[in-house]
Amino acid sequence: xxxxxxxxxxxxxxxxxxxxxxxxxxxxxxxxxxxxxxxxxxxxxxxxxxxxxxxxxxxxxxxxxxxxxxxxxxxxxxxxxxxxxxxxxxxxxxxxxxxxxxxxxxxxxxxxxxxxxxxxxxxxxxxxxxxxxxxxxxxxxxxxxxxxxxxxxxxxxxxxxxxxxxxxxxxxxxxxxxxxxxxxxxxxxxxxxxxxxxxxxxxxxxxxxxxxxxxxxxxxxxxxxxxxxxxxxxxxxxxxxxxxxxxxxxxxxxxxxxxxxxxxxxxxxxxxxxxxxxxxxxxxxxxxxxxxxxxxxxxxxxxxxxxxxxxxxxxxxxxxxxxxxxxxxxxxxxxxxxxxxxxxxxxxxxxxxxxxxxxxxxxxxxxxxxxxxxxxxxxxxxxxxxxxxxxxxxxxxxxxxxxxxxxxxxxxxxxxxxxxxxxxxxxxxxxxxxxxxxxxxxxxxxxxxxxxxxxxxxxxxxxxxxxxxxxxxxxxxxxxxxxxxxxxxxxxxxxxxxxxxxxxxxxxxxxxxxxxxxxxxxxxxxxxxxxxxxxxxxxxxxxxxxxxxxxxxxxxxxxxxxxxxxxxxxxxxxxxxxxxxxxxxxxxxxx
Numbered sequence: 394x395x396x397x398x399x400x401x402x403x404x405x406x407x408x409x410x411x412x413x414x415x416x417x418x419x420x421x422x423x424x425x426x427x428x429x430x431x432x433x434x435x436x437x438x439x440x441x442x443x444x445x446x447x448x449x450x451x452x453x454x455x456x457x458x459x460x461x462x463x464x465x466x467x468x469x470x471x472x473x474x475x476x477x478x479x480x481x482x483x484x485x486x487x488x489x490x491x492x493x494x495x496x497x498x499x500x501x502x503x504x505x506x507x508x509x510x511x512x513x514x515x516x517x518x519x520x521x522x523x524x525x526x527x528x529x530x531x532x533x534x535x536x537x538x539x540x541x542x543x544x545x546x547x548x549x550x551x552x553x554x555x556x557x558x559x560x561x562x563x564x565x566x567x568x569x570x571x572x573x574x575x576x577x578x579x580x581x582x583x584x585x586x587x588x589x590x591x592x593x594x595x596x597x598x599x600x601x602x603x604x605x606x607x608x609x610x611x612x613x614x615x616x617x618x619x620x621x622x623x624x625x626x627x628x629x630x631x632x633x634x635x636x637x638x639x640x641x642x643x644x645x646x647x648x649x650x651x652x653x654x655x656x657x658x659x660x661x662x663x664x665x666x667x668x669x670x671x672x673x674x675x676x677x678x679x680x681x682x683x684x685x686x687x688x689x690x691x692x693x694x695x696x697x698x699x700x701x702x703x704x705x706x707x708x709x710x711x712x713x714x715x716x717x718x719x720x721x722x723x724x725x726x727x728x729x730x731x732x733x734x735x736x737x738x739x740x741x742x743x744x745x746x747x748x749x750x751x752x753x754x755x756x757x758x759x760x761x762x763x764x765x766x767x768x769x770x771x772x773x774x775x776x777x778x779x780x781x782x783x784x785x786x787x788x789x790x791x792x793x794x795x796x797x798x799x800x801x802x803x804x805x806x807x808x809x810x811x812x813x814x815x816x817x818x819x820x821x822x823x824x825x826x827x828x829x830x831x832x833x834x835x836x837x838x839x840x841x842x843x844x845x846x847x848x849x850x851x852x853x854x855x856x857x858x859x860x861x862x863x864x865x866x867x868x869x870x871x872x873x874x875x876x877x878x879x880x881x882x883x884x885x886x887x888x889x890x891x892x893x894x895x896x897x898x899x900x901x902x903x904x905x906x907x908x909x910x911x912x913x914x915x916x917x918x919x920x921x922x923x924x925x926x927x928x929x930x931x932x933x934x935x936x937x938x939x940x941x942x943x944x945x946x947x948x949x950x951x952x953x954x955x956x957x958x959x960x961x962x963x964x965x966x967x968x969x970x971x972x973x974x975x976x977x978x979x980x981x982x983x984x
Contacts, residue, residue, distance in 0.1 A: 437492040747768075
């Protein structure tokens with residue numbers, strides 16, 4: 394459920410700006426002080442008409458939300474006391490001074506659902522991100538786990554665009570000397586307690602608290618064909634008017650603790666502007682891409698999603714920059730042409746590694762071919778066992794990759810409320826037959842979902858008659874930040890083949906899952922709006938106005954539980970060390 398992409402429709406309702414123009418003061422700057430950026434963002438007054446438009450859309454989109462009835466009685470290990478309708482009612486009656494205040498309240502409320510498929514992302518405000526030059530890691534040193542400033546910040550921060558490091562030089566703040574420092578307290582709280590606080594108030598995305606805590610730390614990932622490094626949620630904040638952090642730490646080589654206040658610097662990733670009016674016009678006002686379209690009026694135009702896609706959420710692009718070269722694998726890739734994955738043969742000569750950055754290559758058939766070619770190349774190179782790295786995998790398509798490992802499909806059901814059934818009725822009239830009119834009881838409440846159905850996936854590339862690897866010697870490593878399709882894949886591997894899964898990182902003594910956002914099919918607002926318009930139901934009173942979680946998969950081990958609510962800890966949990974926290978090759982060899 395991704396909605397809120399530039400949903401403000403009445404740009405002309407904004408009052409005349411006051412002088413001086415706070416947006417003009419930072420126009421053209423990639424980096425800005427948080428206070429200066431906030432002054433621009435809070436210069437747009439609250440508008441009741443916009444609120445009613447947004448809240449009407451949000452409320453009716455939640456009618457499609459699969460997990461709404463699971464929240465009222467959620468229990469350990471995924472407790473959640475969010476009551477969606479009560480929260481929406483509160484926001485709809487609260488007095489706000491600015492449009493920013495209203496949208497931040499809605500953003501924080503939706504984020505508290507801890508569902509990475511369900512987000513409120515108004516372009517007007519989420520195009521800014523507050524960055525800190527001291528991201529943190531949890532590593533084991535001499536057998537003791539603790540929080541440290543990432544040892545590689547000199548190499549890492551130096552990869553940011555010009556202007557970031559020079560700002561700190563201009564204020565005479567020497568962040569480089571803090572590399573590898575042991576962190577004792579943050580904002581007066583013991584370090585791990587503050588990590589838990591960030592997991593509760595900033596991270597969102599995952600039902601599991603342990604995974605949210607692991608997201609606070611910096612870590613490696615693969616985007617396309619490039620290794621990169623995340624800031625983590627302590628050092629990369631979106632929609633958060635934070636200006637600095639006070640950290641008590643012990644620098645490397647020192648014995649005495651000291652307290653430092655580290656300032657954030659905001660980076661802007663939106664459309665260019667010159668003043669307040671152009672900021673609103675270019676980043677906030679609705680445009681041709683905001684809402685959906687009636688596909689019947691566009692001959693031959695297919696939906697922008699596929700029925701078998703489970704789309705994951707990727708963090709904002711500034712939250713990951715290049716992985717310092719010294720941490721990138723030195724082993725030669727086995728297949729250099731594949732997208733979204735790298736493959737290697739480890740020095741033992743028998744262990745193949747497949748690092749899958751995501752399952753969401755936009756060219757589905759190319760992804761199938763890449764999987765085929767990569768696994769074939771690993772076998773030809775001598776691999777007889779396989780290690781799959783799913784660290785920070787945001788999801789995508791499930792079908793072809795899983796079929797190679799003999800996962801033939803999954804059970805699922807679709808939310809079938811009245812508007813959904815009206816859509817289906819109209820689509821049947823257009824030659825698409827499917828029925829969503831069956832009731833179930835969830836948490837004591839009557840809910841409407843389809844009957845269960847079992848998915849098999851279409852393939853354009855031949856599948857071998859036998860698995861390419863003995864499935865007893867296939868293992869998975871991850872930091873648990875494994876979203877949507879990734880969670881569905883790893884869950885099926887665990888449930889169907891008892892695959893060994895190891896999670897790295899997290900907090901000592903804290904339970905952690907191996908899967909993050911559970912596998913579902915989700916629609917962005919434009920897709921859902923297109924479905925309604927294509928069915929000819931835009932004027933139906935149940936349809937949201939112009940300005941969603943639609944389907945879920947179930948566990949094989951507990952067919953009454955969506956996999957999002959079925960707890961499955963990993964086979965093994967390892968702390969990161971100074972050698973593995975950001976070095977995938979070292980981690981693979983250790984694993």
